[in-house]
Amino acid sequence: xxxxxxxxxxxxxxxxxxxxxxxxxxxxxxxxxxxxxxxxxxxxxxxxxxxxxxxxxxxxxxxxxxxxxxxxxxxxxxxxxxxxxxxxxxxxxxxxxxxxxxxxxxxxxxxxxxxxxxxxxxxxxxxxxxxxxxxxxxxxxxxxxxxxxxxxxxxxxxxxxxxxxxxxxxxxxxxxxxxxxxxxxxxxxxxxxxxxxxxxxxxxxxxxxxxxxxxxxxxxxxxxxxxxxxxxxxxxxxxxxxxxxxxxxxxxxxxxxxxxxxxxxxxxx
Amino acid sequence: xxxxxxxxxxxxxxxxxxxxxxxxxxxxxxxxxxxxxxxxxxxxxxxxxxxxxxxxxxxxxxxxxxxxxxxxxxxxxxxxxxxxxxxxxxxxxxxxxxxxxxxxxxxxxxxxxxxxxxxxxxxxxxxxxxxxxxxxxxxxxxxxxxxxxxxxxxxxxxxxxxxxxxxxxxxxxxxxxxxxxxxxxxxxxxxxxxxxxxxxxxxxxxxxxxxxxxxxxxxxxxxxxxxxxxxxxxxxxxxxxxxxxxxxxxxxxxxxxxxxxxxxxxxxx
Numbered sequence: 001x002x003x004x005x006x007x008x009x010x011x012x013x014x015x016x017x018x019x020x021x022x023x024x025x026x027x028x029x030x031x032x033x034x035x036x037x038x039x040x041x042x043x044x045x046x047x048x049x050x051x052x053x054x055x056x057x058x059x060x061x062x063x064x065x066x067x068x069x070x071x072x073x074x075x076x077x078x079x080x081x082x083x084x085x086x087x088x089x090x091x092x093x094x095x096x097x098x099x100x101x102x103x104x105x106x107x108x109x110x111x112x113x114x115x116x117x118x119x120x121x122x123x124x125x126x127x128x129x130x131x132x133x134x135x136x137x138x139x140x141x142x143x144x145x146x147x148x149x150x151x152x153x154x155x156x157x158x159x160x161x162x163x164x165x166x167x168x169x170x171x172x173x174x175x176x177x178x179x180x181x182x183x184x185x186x187x188x189x190x191x192x193x194x195x196x197x198x199x200x201x202x203x204x205x206x207x208x209x210x211x212x213x214x215x216x217x218x219x220x221x222x223x224x225x226x227x228x229x230x231x232x233x234x235x236x237x238x239x240x241x242x243x244x245x246x247x248x249x250x251x252x253x254x255x256x257x258x259x260x261x262x263x264x265x266x267x268x269x
Numbered sequence: 270x271x272x273x274x275x276x277x278x279x280x281x282x283x284x285x286x287x288x289x290x291x292x293x294x295x296x297x298x299x300x301x302x303x304x305x306x307x308x309x310x311x312x313x314x315x316x317x318x319x320x321x322x323x324x325x326x327x328x329x330x331x332x333x334x335x336x337x338x339x340x341x342x343x344x345x346x347x348x349x350x351x352x353x354x355x356x357x358x359x360x361x362x363x364x365x366x367x368x369x370x371x372x373x374x375x376x377x378x379x380x381x382x383x384x385x386x387x388x389x390x391x392x393x394x395x396x397x398x399x400x401x402x403x404x405x406x407x408x409x410x411x412x413x414x415x416x417x418x419x420x421x422x423x424x425x426x427x428x429x430x431x432x433x434x435x436x437x438x439x440x441x442x443x444x445x446x447x448x449x450x451x452x453x454x455x456x457x458x459x460x461x462x463x464x465x466x467x468x469x470x471x472x473x474x475x476x477x478x479x480x481x482x483x484x485x486x487x488x489x490x491x492x493x494x495x496x497x498x499x500x501x502x503x504x505x506x507x508x509x510x511x512x513x514x515x516x517x518x519x520x521x522x523x524x525x526x527x528x529x530x531x532x533x534x535x536x537x538x
Contacts, residue, residue, distance in 0.1 A: 133400045140428065140437050158449045159409065168402075168409050172445040179444040180427045180437050 014050035014205030018214035021237015036259030038073040058125035082199040084154035084189035085110035099123035121150035155189035191223025222249040283319035283474030287483030290506015305528030307342040321472040327394035351468040353423035353458035354379035368392035390419035424458035460492025491518040
């Protein structure tokens with residue numbers, strides 16, 4: 001990436017980082033750190049810049065997610081992770097919603113404090129093996145019997161890649177239930193503006209002093225820019241060269257990977 | 270139903286009948302004949318009117334479907350059933366398509382003559398218990414890896430009722446795959462115009478001399494009217510009083526059930 005044109009980065013006080021495809025490659029079934037990323041995280045912290053991970057991961061609690069990241073060599077803590085499940089918990093409490101959960105078994109502890117009796121909404125995550133015919137019918141029946149069905153979806157991804165191949169993501173199942181019940185889901189997670197605002201609040205830095213770094217042109221780059229942030233796209237993870245011709249979203253800069261992004265940003269300070 | 274205003278029925282030479290909700294109530298897991306319907310079918314045949322069943326049923330071969338109907342007392346034959354699977358077979362042959370099938374086990378024999386090696390499309394039916402996480406991922410992977418994904422769906426129903434409760438229908442899974450692959454499915458079955466045209470060809474009567482009788486305001490009544498047929502809605506099966514305020518579709522008449530429809534039609538002849 002050219003060093004020219006990065007003048008705006010001088011104002012930066014904090015970074016939001018996407019995780020899968022930026023820190024490591026691979027899915028919930030494993031993961032391999034991307035070269036230079038662990039060192040880049042250390043350099044961010046040493047520089048005094050604030051750091052928050054901003055992820056749509058819903059196959060594990062934040063505690064387990066952080067355990068996995070630390071095992072890969074990333075110096076991060078639970079407080080540094082903004083993820084859909086805690087954001088959904090706040091929304092449920094605010095609105096007095098009692099969810100029926102259709103999520104991954106490993107995510108359930110995130111909802112320990114939430115009243116789940118006599119459900120008045122359905123909450124969908126990337127349930128993976130829990131996306132059975134029986135479980136989908138059960139979620140559908142609960143929704144269709146509500147006077148005003150409320151469907152909350154942790155993200156709206158189409159698919160992702162694991163070591164054994166591509167998998168349908170939560171967005172596909174969200175669409176199935178939306179169609180069957182003639183409702184529109186409320187999405188908690190990137191690219192929802194409210195989710196980025198939560199991440200900024202946890203980062204403790206206003207949008208104009210924050211930079212989002214991600215591999216997803218729509219969810220990461222587009223979502224962050226709509227909140228007034230600058231956003232970089234890394235050429236790792238799900239990045240595809242065709243992203244550079246996206247009809248609607250243009251990142252503030254491209255970088256080959258997180259390590260290069262941090263090199264350049266730190267040189268502006 | 271009032272007898273006035275049925276003058277148009279004098280020209281009728283053939284009837285298309287929906288099956289579930291018109292001849293019987295209940296799903297693939299059972300079925301109870303609707304009072305007077307078996308006698309109504311006998312009266313149609315005795316009158317010399319032509320008869321064709323026009324169904325979106327995809328959980329059984331036509332042979333098994335007819336066996337079930339005959340066991341319930343309906344005098345019908347395989348040749349009198351227009352169903353999506355045979356229509357899909359014609360389409361596959363015409364276009365040189367080799368399907369990967371995601372359908373109910375009992376429907377598979379309908380595709381015995383079709384080349385299924387090295388698939389170049391995915392064909393979706395109401396697969397019921399076969400709608401597993403693994404099977405959906407497999408269908409998705411085949412589609413996403415095609416240069417131009419072709420998804421064919423046997424109907425696009427949202428849900429149906431069985432004795433043990435509501436079940437998601439094929440349309441919900443169609444929407445999931447459409448979203449994940451960014452494709453539009455081709456629907457074979459009601460309300461597709463081409464499907465009604467096949468049914469009319471098998472009935473051997475032109476649209477203006479045929480009447481469709483069904484319980485679904487959109488699939489049966491709307492679809493048939495778009496082909497130039499008259500269409501009656503029965504107040505059995507999935508009929509709901511709110512159907513009578515449908516913003517777009519208005520049947521040519523309402524009848525309480527099939528028996529009443531046949532009473533009135535035969536009196537016009």
